Amino acid sequence: MPTPPPLSIAPEKVFFVIAKARQFDAKDVVTDPDPGSNASDDGMRAVLEDHADDPVRLELSRFIRGLNVDEQIDLVALAWMGRGDGDLDSWDELRGEAARAHNNRTASYLLGMPLLAGHLEDAMATCGFDEEDFET
Template sequence: MTRIISENEPVELQISPEKVCFVIIKAHEFDAKDVVTEPDPGSNASDDRMAEVLEDHNDDPSLQELTSFINAMTEDEQIDLVALAWLGRGDYTAADWLEVRKEAASAHNRYTARYLLGIPTLGDFLEEGLSLLGYSCEEFEINRL
């Protein structure tokens, strides 16, 4: 899909905006997690008012789902995802897309999911990056992914 940033600069993403929006939603879920207060919860979750659901455990299903989703992407999709995060954190402008994508490509390795999930505000950065390129998650029905 190609979007025009200015009259002379089309931006073609190698990742579908729908996939980025899915990552944004899952990243926001993951970002909502709190520090672990009970490292070995052995009691009934309902007795603990489901507190562990909101804690950041290593075996967290949200983390596992997001990691698997990113790892299953093609290299080009992962590069675009990193570039969108960098664009969204304010280090670049939309006009720098080709440059930021080139830098993300040269930095690409097999730890993309781990790197991205280490960014505390990943969902916000991706959302801003998409917005700078003229995309919005409101355009897509994310539930169909």
């Protein structure tokens, strides 16, 4: 089992982001921005579209913004590691680069990253963390 890097963010928080990012990634582009009809008449299709006021996006964005700076830095470094930009041996370099790049747009940056859930999941597996160990 690999020795995980010293994380400032609790694994439970990362797995929460993964779960929410999966819901967010499942969204489709908006096909009719102003349908002018009743959602129940449309079969509730709009809930599967990525609207700016999407509750999953808002919840995930608020959660990430609510993390402290060190937690946000770790989250970005984990996403980069899962994306293949580094591995456990280069954790310190990855985290250092994430710290240098940190700004107030971390949530927007991460939500704009294609396959965020998969990248974080891969990174957590690389670190030896299994989501099942943290489910309640």
